[in-house]
Amino acid sequence: MTHSYALGVLHGDGIGPEIVPAAVAAADAAARAAGLAPIEWRELPLGLAAIGTHGSAVPESTLDALETVDAWLLGPHDSAAYPEPHRSLLNPSGTIRKRFDLFANIRPAKSFEGGRAVVPGTDLVIVRENTQGFYADRSTYAGTGEFMPTPDTAIAMGIITRSAVERIARAAFELARTRGKRVTIVHKANVLKLTTGLFKSVCLEVAAAYPDVAVDDFHIDAMTVHLVRRAHEFDVIVTENMFGDILSDLAGELAGSLGIAPSINASDTKAMAQAAHGSAPDIAGRDVANPIAIMLSAAMLLRWLAAGHDDPRALDAGDRLEAGVEAAVRDGVATADMGGTASTSAFTAAVVAAVGRA
Template sequence: MSKPYRLGVLHGDGIGPEIVPATVTVLDAALRAAGVEPAEWTELPLGAAAIETHGAHTPQETLDALGELDGWLLGPHDSVAYPQPFRSQLNPSGVIRKHFDLYANVRPAKAFPGGNAVVPGTDLVIVRENTEGFYADRNTFAGTGEYMPTPDVAVAMGIITRAATERIARTAFELAMQRDKRVTIVHKANVLRLTTGLFRDVCREIAAQYPDVTVDDFHIDAMTVHLVRRADRFDVIVTENMFGDILSDLAGEIAGSLGIAASVNSSDTHAMAQAAHGSAPDIAGQDAANPIAMIHSGAMLLEWLAGRHDDPRLRDAAARVEAGVTSTVTGGTSTRDLGGTASCSGFTQAVVTAIENA
């Protein structure tokens, strides 16, 4: 692309207005260092602030604008604190994922050298199917898939389809080909034989198209134990929606902190960088948040854009972000959750300095 990349900024709630601008600052520094024209950033309303100004946590004008952009950064939201009826609606990230069919949620967990990882050497990626499964807000075209026939009975549908499983499996195997060529399928086919059994079997079918990739599979309950004991032995893990959500939070803590848990949500045409953690309202406004997860999510967005637009400069910029964060942490500067004393803004500036001096 000869013109600047157009990227959206959705601050969200809680610590979002701190960690999202921090990410913009770091990405701008990395783009400059990689010789890329500065991005054109577009701030759009979302979350509690949007309820106040637009009467909706995810205004239609925001969705329309996002569709015209190359990608965007989404800050965390605190939807449980929204007033009714907004609290009971599909949350902002769910609305955006559903609107743009962002079917792949890719969540890495990588320990920093010398950090406080439970399993040092952890370097894995969880590839989570993002549109169906056992989360009621994502598995139907209309409605939530969750209902109560009586006040004392609650029912939720879990949906697994061949089409959705095939595309997430391909995402996982393509990623594995760029890494250590190992994929682990996580399911619960011993109990949920038809649903997660279909997920496991379709993943196995796709695996046959990637003979260079080593494949194994585990039940979800066994997988939690394996992660705690030996997370460093896994490479790419592919699973359905709810299992992926649980495993990625666990893997983030095993790697050192949820504050470093990055992710990108993508379809074939759109991508959204979103930290895997929540809005942390208890520390909002204190300049104490760890911005690493959001910064790394931004780097993942650059990687995705590099592939989509065949622009190696963006891959270079993403690598500069990763290197800047790593050298900052290993050099002794980190936020409280990683055992350091740096503020969010102080850590951000240290990363920018590391990128500029590399």
């Protein structure tokens, strides 16, 4: 028996209303090809449009609805363009991550045959702790970790706790067991000795329970150099919040384009698929945006559902969706950021067709 899934859809801002429907179409095609029961997509308001209709970028009704679905697909948001006071509030994705304690941000970087990888053969995953670290919007229960005691002094707190590191480290080592059985810990323990020092030491403690997984570690500055020179040699990288954000953008470009960089944000019970890139308002509405990142995020979401429900058809659907994207690129269909001329809609049609052939 296959499960029937209800998934939320939040288009977001900028290119979101173009690329999110593209991912839905590709996921539906993959579900049909895998024999998965039709997905029930529930569209929910979020972003600038929701401010106009609901008075909030993340309406309470949207958050309540997310409680009732199995997982959801989130488009990019452009919170910097929101009118005040919405611009100064926690942004939509941060609000959702906090509400559902989505502590693991899983960000793969994989090059494509026929793509334009800076480092061909890149196939790694960055496992980013998503709730603490040096990001002010995630470091406190209420308010933020930034404050100004005087107009000329600004202070930011970085929070690292043993419990948060333990659970993200376990997620990284469990993932590594399904891949190349290698984990790299990234930190800055030579300078941030107490905070990222704790991150490093707790990760190494967790590593003891995974003797089959090889472990090494690098300082964040050295790691940027290693990625540029030999990204293809890394498997799973685990790090704190800000370092993970920076490294995953770099890794996405090394693999071919930030437009192909997917991610999911997950807890033990909920998951949110979200492309690693932003809303690209300069190209919004022109049918030129690259939908690969959000498509691959949807594929990750299907695999997450498969693992949680022991559902081989959902796993098959996720694999088919990724294979369809790879086939389209291999066949020379690509958007402008990857050196091609295909529109968003043309690339989507190519993926849907490739999924059907598979």
